[in-house]
Amino acid sequence: MKTCPPSARRPLCHTLLCALLVWLSLVATPAMALEPGVAEALGDNNFSRRSQAVADIIAATAQGDAEARELLVALSANKVPNARLNNQLRSRISAAAAVLALESPNRAERARAVDALLASPPPPTMIPLVDALVAKEQDSALQERMALLSALIALDADDPALRAQAAERIGATADPRYRPRLLPLAAPDVDPVVRSAAQDALARLDAAERTARQVGTLFAGISLGSVLLLAALGLAITYGLIGVINMAHGEFLMIGAYATFVVQNLFRQYLPGAFDWYLLAAVPVAFVTAALVGVVLERLVIRHLYGRPLETLLTTFGISLLLMQSVRMLFGAQNVEVMNPSWMSGGISVMPGLLLPWNRIVIIGFAIAVVLCAWLVLTRTRLGLFIRAVTQNRTMAACAGVPTNRVDTQAFAFGAGIAGLGGCALAQIGNVGPDLGQTYIIDSFMVVVLGGVGQLAGAVVGAFGLGIVSKIVEPFWGAVLAKIAVLLLIILFIQKRPQGLFALKGRSVEA
Incomplete structure (x- = not known):
């Protein structure tokens, strides 16, 4: 902070007395609204530069004593140049100015x-000034916050x-942020009435915090389940x-995430x-990008490995690399x-x-929409009818004229495209890198095995079940032990x- 020249420097006690009297004069008239510019004058380093604002202060301090008025008049007339405030008084005067801003x-x-x-x-x-402003406030939300x-x-x-009543009021908010303010009032050396009210309020805050933690855990589990479902x-x-163990399925997630990255950059550059x-x-x-890669992969590699699960596993693992x-x-x-x-x-x-x-909420809704679309495709379209027929009994479906090879390609592309949608969603909540798919491939297989092979409902129940159970166990054992x-x-x-x-129901399956 700059200092005044020795010739213009006032005695420190006189300067502090001046600032303190200004502040006390404001507190002594809580119901009186000040003119614009007064709050700025209180926080200014140099009162003499705001002579009009100081004049407004003089007009408003009708209940101030003679000495206060004399000092203010001297300041407004620039007879006391370069009056300064120390940090302590500045903070107190700033608080008074902030309270006066409630009258805006x-x-x-x-x-x-x-x-x-x-x-x-x-x-x-x-307190008197704030209570008066609470009574005058017309907006119910602001009135509650001011109370x-x-x-x-x-x-x-x-x-x-008054302290006990305040503790009860704060406990009714169920907001754990105010817990540190109540803890000192629950100490053994505090007044018994205040201590009892503070302890009751802390108990209510603890109960609300446990409820919030439980709801947060449930939401985190549903969020993780939606991600696992998309994967x-x-x-x-x-x-x-x-029946192919596709170890490269996680890379379709990665492709979808990088496709999202490319579209983002195109919009940033051109739109x-x-x-x-x-x-x-x-x-x-x-x-579309993930589906096209799936078509190429099925046509060139996987089609030639049907019925050989071990070779398919090793081959798709190499393709993932x-x-x-x-x-x-x-x-x-x-x-x-x-x-x-911005809307996420x-x-x-x-x-x-x-x-x-919001990004987690949107992804949960997106996962539900993807499941609904997949259900409509599998149950309301010709492709879905063929997929269900081939899944239940491939030989009988081929005898009935179903083009099983084409159905395999289309179903594989559809599954890869859904994984690409999962990658688009994952790009909004995590890092996008070459190893993105490896994070979710094992969890994806666990969801499929738990829910039942080829079952849409099983995938939904398995994904959300695994997500919720994992988030419930994690606080006790940690992420790694929870997964184990x-x-x-x-x-x-x-x-x-x-x-x-x-x-899965079907003659070939049951046999």
């Missing part, structure tokens, strides 16, 4: 003032009854149809004004950045201490029910 006719300004004061409550001397501000201020009051849905269709909508264009691009290396050559070995559109940023607060991100525990549970379940939750 602009609702947005009042809301900002409430936010600032909730983060740093002013001293108890401001909470009054309670937070009252926690530091001298009156035990495993295509695998459930292709594995149930042609910057429509960047927020790039994701809508990336969805069909990711599906080839695809990962190709992506490294095209885009580099480092992760690439895929940004969320932030979140929604469903209860105190629990914020649900889930794998052991699946092994034990398969011992009792080898066909999974939903057994």
Whole structure:
């Protein structure tokens, strides 16, 4: 902070007295609204540069004593040049100015003032002014928050009854953020009435925090389940149809994610004004790109390995390595950045201490929409009829005139395209890199085995079941041990029910 020349420097005690009297004069008249510019004058380094604002202060301090008025007049007349405030008085005067901002006719300004004061409550001397403003406030939401501000201020009051009432009011909010403010009031040396009210309030906050944690765990499990569902849905269709253990299925997720990255860059370069909508264009691009790669893979390699599961496993594993290396050559070995559109940023607060991100909510809805589309394709289209027929009895379907080879190609492309949609979704919540698919391939197989081969309902139940169970176990054992525990549970379940939750029906299967 700059200092004044020795010839213009006032005695420190006189300067502090001046600032303190200004502040006290404001507190002594809580119901009086000040003219615009007064709050800025209070926080200015140099009162003399705001002579008009200081004149407004003089006009408003009708209840100030003679000495205060004399000093203010001297300041407004620039007879006391370069009066300065120290940091302590500046913070107290800033708090008074923030409280006075609650009288603003602009609702947005009042809301900002409430936010600032909730983060740093002013001293108890401001309670009368805040209570008066609460009574005058017309907006119900702001009035409730201003009443909470009054309670937070009252926690530091001298009156035990007022402090106990404030603790009860804060406990009713069920907001765990205010727990540190209540802890000192629950100490053994505090007034018994205040201590009892604080302990009851802390108990309510703890109960609300447990509820928020449980709801958050459930949401995290559903979110993970939606991701697993997008990753495993295509695998459930292709594995149930042609019985191929496709270790390259995870790379279709990677292809969908990189397709989303390419569309994002194209929008950023050529359509910057429509960047927020790039994701809508990336969805069909990711599906088509992954589906085309699936067609090429099925036509050139997998078709020649039907009936040889071990060779298929090894071959598709090699193909997965080839695809990962190709992506490294095209885009580099480092992760690439895929940004969320603005409408997927932030979140929604469903209860105190629990914020649900919009990107997770959108992905859950997207997974449900993809399942609905897959169900419509499998149950309401000719392709779906052929897929179900070939899955249940390939020989009989071929005898009935179903082109099984073409159905295999189309089903494999459909499953790969769904995986590409999963990659498009994963790009919004995690890193996009060449190893993206390897993170989800084992989980995808666990979902398929648990739900039942070739069963859409089994994939849905298996994915959400694994996601919820994993998130419930993780806080106790950690992510790695939780995954091991889930794998052991699946092994034990398969011992009792080898066909999974939903057994595939058909003559060839039953035989």
